[in-house]
Amino acid sequence: MENQSILTIEQRKKISMTCxxxxxxxxxxxxxxxxxxxxxxxxxxxxxxLTFSQGSGNFSASGEVRALRYGSGKGKLAGLFK
Numbered sequence: 131m132e133n134q135s136i137l138t139i140e141q142r143k144k145i146s147m148t149c150x151x152x153x154x155x156x157x158x159x160x161x162x163x164x165x166x167x168x169x170x171x172x173x174x175x176x177x178x179x180l181t182f183s184q185g186s187g188n189f190s191a192s193g194e195v196r197a198l199r200y201g202s203g204k205g206k207l208a209g210l211f212k
Contacts, residue, residue: 133187135165142195144180145172150189153182161191173197 135149147165154162154169158177163170177193 133166137198139195139198144190144192145195145198146188146190148189149187150182151187152184153179153189158193163189168201171197171199173199 133149135147138146140146147163147170149165151164151167154164156162156177156179159173159175161172161177161179163172172191172195174196175194177191177195180190180192182189
C-alpha cells in the first residue's frame with residue numbers, strides 16, 4: 131500500500147504535511163519539498179520551517195502561504211491562494 135500524504139493549511143499561516151521525503155531548499159519566500167517522488171513548492175512570505183523529521187516524514191512551517199504547487203505547477207493546486 132502506498133503512503134498517502136496529508137496536507138493541512140491553517141488560515142494561510144501554518145502548513146503541515148506528512149510523508150515528506152526531503153526539504154530540498156528553503157528561504158523566506160519559497161520552500162521546496164519532495165513528497166512521493168514529486169516536487170512540492172510552497173511560496174509565501176516570512177516562511178520558516180518549524181519541524182521536519184526525515185524519519186517520520188512530518189513537516190510544518192509558518193508564515194504567509196501564498197501558493198502551493200505539485201510537480202510542474204500546472205496542476206489543479208497551482209496558484210490556489212492567489
